[in-house]
Amino acid sequence: xxxxxxxxxxxxxxxxxxxxxxxxxxxxxxxxxxxxxxxxxxxxxxxxxxxxxxxxxxxxxxxxxxxxxxxxxxxxxxxxxxxxxxxxxxxxxxxxxxxxxxxxxxxxxxxxxxxxxxxxxxxxxxxxxxxxxxxxxxxxxxxxxxxxxxxxxxxxxxxxxxxxxxxxxxxxxxxxxxxxxxxxxxxxxxxxxxxxxxxxxxxxxxxxxxxxxxxxxxxxxxxxxxxxxxxxxxxxxxxxxxxxxxxxxxxxxxxxxxxxxxxxxxxxxxxxxxxxxxxxxxxxxxxxxxxxxxxxxxxxxxxxxxxxxxxxxxxxxxxxxxxxxxxxxxxxxxxxxxxxxxxxxxxxxxxxxxxxxxxxxxxx
Amino acid sequence: xxxxxxxxxxxxxxxxxxxxxxxxxxxxxxxxxxxxxxxxxxxxxxxxxxxxxxxxxxxxxxxxxxxxxxxxxxxxxxxxxxxxxxxxxxxxxxxxxxxxxxxxxxxxxxxxxxxxxxxxxxxxxxxxxxxxxxxxxxxxxxxxxxxxxxxxxxxxxxxxxxxxxxxxxxxxxxxxxxxxxxxxxxxxxxxxxxxxxxxxxxxxxxxxxxxxxxxxxxxxxxxxxxxxxxxxxxxxxxxxxxxxxxxxxxxxxxxxxxxxxxxxxxxxxxxxxxxxxxxxxxxxxxxxx
Numbered sequence: 001x002x003x004x005x006x007x008x009x010x011x012x013x014x015x016x017x018x019x020x021x022x023x024x025x026x027x028x029x030x031x032x033x034x035x036x037x038x039x040x041x042x043x044x045x046x047x048x049x050x051x052x053x054x055x056x057x058x059x060x061x062x063x064x065x066x067x068x069x070x071x072x073x074x075x076x077x078x079x080x081x082x083x084x085x086x087x088x089x090x091x092x093x094x095x096x097x098x099x100x101x102x103x104x105x106x107x108x109x110x111x112x113x114x115x116x117x118x119x120x121x122x123x124x125x126x127x128x129x130x131x132x133x134x135x136x137x138x139x140x141x142x143x144x145x146x147x148x149x150x151x152x153x154x155x156x157x158x159x160x161x162x163x164x165x166x167x168x169x170x171x172x173x174x175x176x177x178x179x180x181x182x183x184x185x186x187x188x189x190x191x192x193x194x195x196x197x198x199x200x201x202x203x204x205x206x207x208x209x210x211x212x213x214x215x216x217x218x219x220x221x222x223x224x225x226x227x228x229x230x231x232x233x234x235x236x237x238x239x240x241x242x243x244x245x246x247x248x249x250x251x252x253x254x255x256x257x258x259x260x261x262x263x264x265x266x267x268x269x270x271x272x273x274x275x276x277x278x279x280x281x282x283x284x285x286x287x288x289x290x291x292x293x294x295x296x297x298x299x300x301x302x303x304x305x306x307x308x309x310x311x312x313x314x315x316x317x318x319x320x321x322x323x324x325x326x327x328x329x330x331x332x333x334x335x336x337x338x339x340x341x342x343x344x345x346x347x348x349x350x351x352x353x354x355x356x357x358x359x360x361x362x363x364x
Numbered sequence: 365x366x367x368x369x370x371x372x373x374x375x376x377x378x379x380x381x382x383x384x385x386x387x388x389x390x391x392x393x394x395x396x397x398x399x400x401x402x403x404x405x406x407x408x409x410x411x412x413x414x415x416x417x418x419x420x421x422x423x424x425x426x427x428x429x430x431x432x433x434x435x436x437x438x439x440x441x442x443x444x445x446x447x448x449x450x451x452x453x454x455x456x457x458x459x460x461x462x463x464x465x466x467x468x469x470x471x472x473x474x475x476x477x478x479x480x481x482x483x484x485x486x487x488x489x490x491x492x493x494x495x496x497x498x499x500x501x502x503x504x505x506x507x508x509x510x511x512x513x514x515x516x517x518x519x520x521x522x523x524x525x526x527x528x529x530x531x532x533x534x535x536x537x538x539x540x541x542x543x544x545x546x547x548x549x550x551x552x553x554x555x556x557x558x559x560x561x562x563x564x565x566x567x568x569x570x571x572x573x574x575x576x577x578x579x580x581x582x583x584x585x586x587x588x589x590x591x592x593x594x595x596x597x598x599x600x601x602x603x604x605x606x607x608x609x610x611x612x613x614x615x616x617x618x619x620x621x622x623x624x625x626x627x628x629x630x631x632x633x634x635x636x637x638x639x640x641x642x643x644x645x646x647x648x649x650x651x652x653x
Binding site: 080082158 | 558560562569572
């Protein structure tokens, strides 16, 4: 995966922190937004801070457009202040003692522009991000969405060639989030260099990123386009994030023997050996009796272990071979008198089962 | 086994005001038990009576005259400018020292921290003796200052400034060091990613963010310098107009001009109250430095 790439970011990094090891190789092309998706403690932020120069590598190499930032084998290291980066931190870290305008002018000034030039660079970015009216305010007088825009303006004002965003929307409430997200997407599209975007929100990754890398336990477990990752999750963590049932199994002709128990019959899936099968919770049909005549080829018995009300439907937690999460309408719950402990029949059409090679999803 | 029913205690009076207080703030009675109340009152009297005496004995009518006497004015002027210069010096060299103590690491750092804060607990007169041994004309530093530059420090206003700085600077250093230590370094990281080199980060981020602590440290340092007596009289002597600061003037005036002594004491008391008021948010609320 690590080929030299003109203008791109090439990371082949190992960071040792106590018992935690981050071991990641990735490439981000100019203009590309690479989403780093993963649970807390997966090493996303560590990776970002290694790229920024806030954490040195234990082994490996980081280079941007051919310029080496960090090379542990050759003892080369460029300090954070010497890297042409823009970093938007999770809680923004706006300087509390400076006005919005001074925050935005900080990087141009620190990178050597005079007072006047720094001020005009700041006013350009304040204007671009619709912050001109807030120029005189202190960070403590800003709303969450405004602070996020100031943080982005401050990062962009330094004319970086690499943009790093650490959960840029996580500090916002749900109401402002969508607006800010749409705006952020526009600004990311305008940015010419590569961009790394850390998130644990799959929607954020799906909306903002061109390519997604899934990190778990310090390693890359899957990479691909957001659409592919949403359709063919490679791990239970991703499947849970995107809301799919995921089964590992072995394909032998049309039959897929699942390691969680049970067998799916899926004609013409074209896979052999270790496979993953993904199915939407709403694609599984629940009935109280064994379906006699149905086009669904895959039918099995299961016991309800839990019910949870989601926005407009009820999610059933079912124990069977295999276990499953199934979405039904609240009406169906009453009509079929579904209770914890009830035995039901589940069926799913073969066409609703997405079969793909295990680990093959990395190919993207 | 003898058992006995617990009987309710005799009722006592509970005023409407006390009822309202307990309802609003909760908690039980706030009355102080006698074994605590008596020693507490003795302590209060011990601390406040002498100060009250100062106010009672003050020659209020002739206060202006007492203070405008030549000696008093000279002492006042000398004390104000030496304390201010000492504080400025303490900020110029003490803030970098505080940063080194808080942020760097090298062998012997802990020992160094203990040594530079020693003047906090050292009797000031010992500090004065030490300064004298180092900087007198025969001292191990002073002899070279004398023979190379013709500079004689003891018993000059410069000696006053040095004695005050020696005693007062540690107050600034420990206050500012604590602030450097507890300052959120996330802002400094952010500044680095924006292209700021370490000195720029120090100047534009670190120092402005600890400004309140720097102010408190400077006030403490200034107040300590203003009240300095032991080290000053030992190292700088007490030449009126030259090295006789206010505390020293008070000490000598007590014999031949008690009114001036009291008036000068009142000025120092007023300054102390002002310092306390300016630091009230940090100290009176019980928060650590």
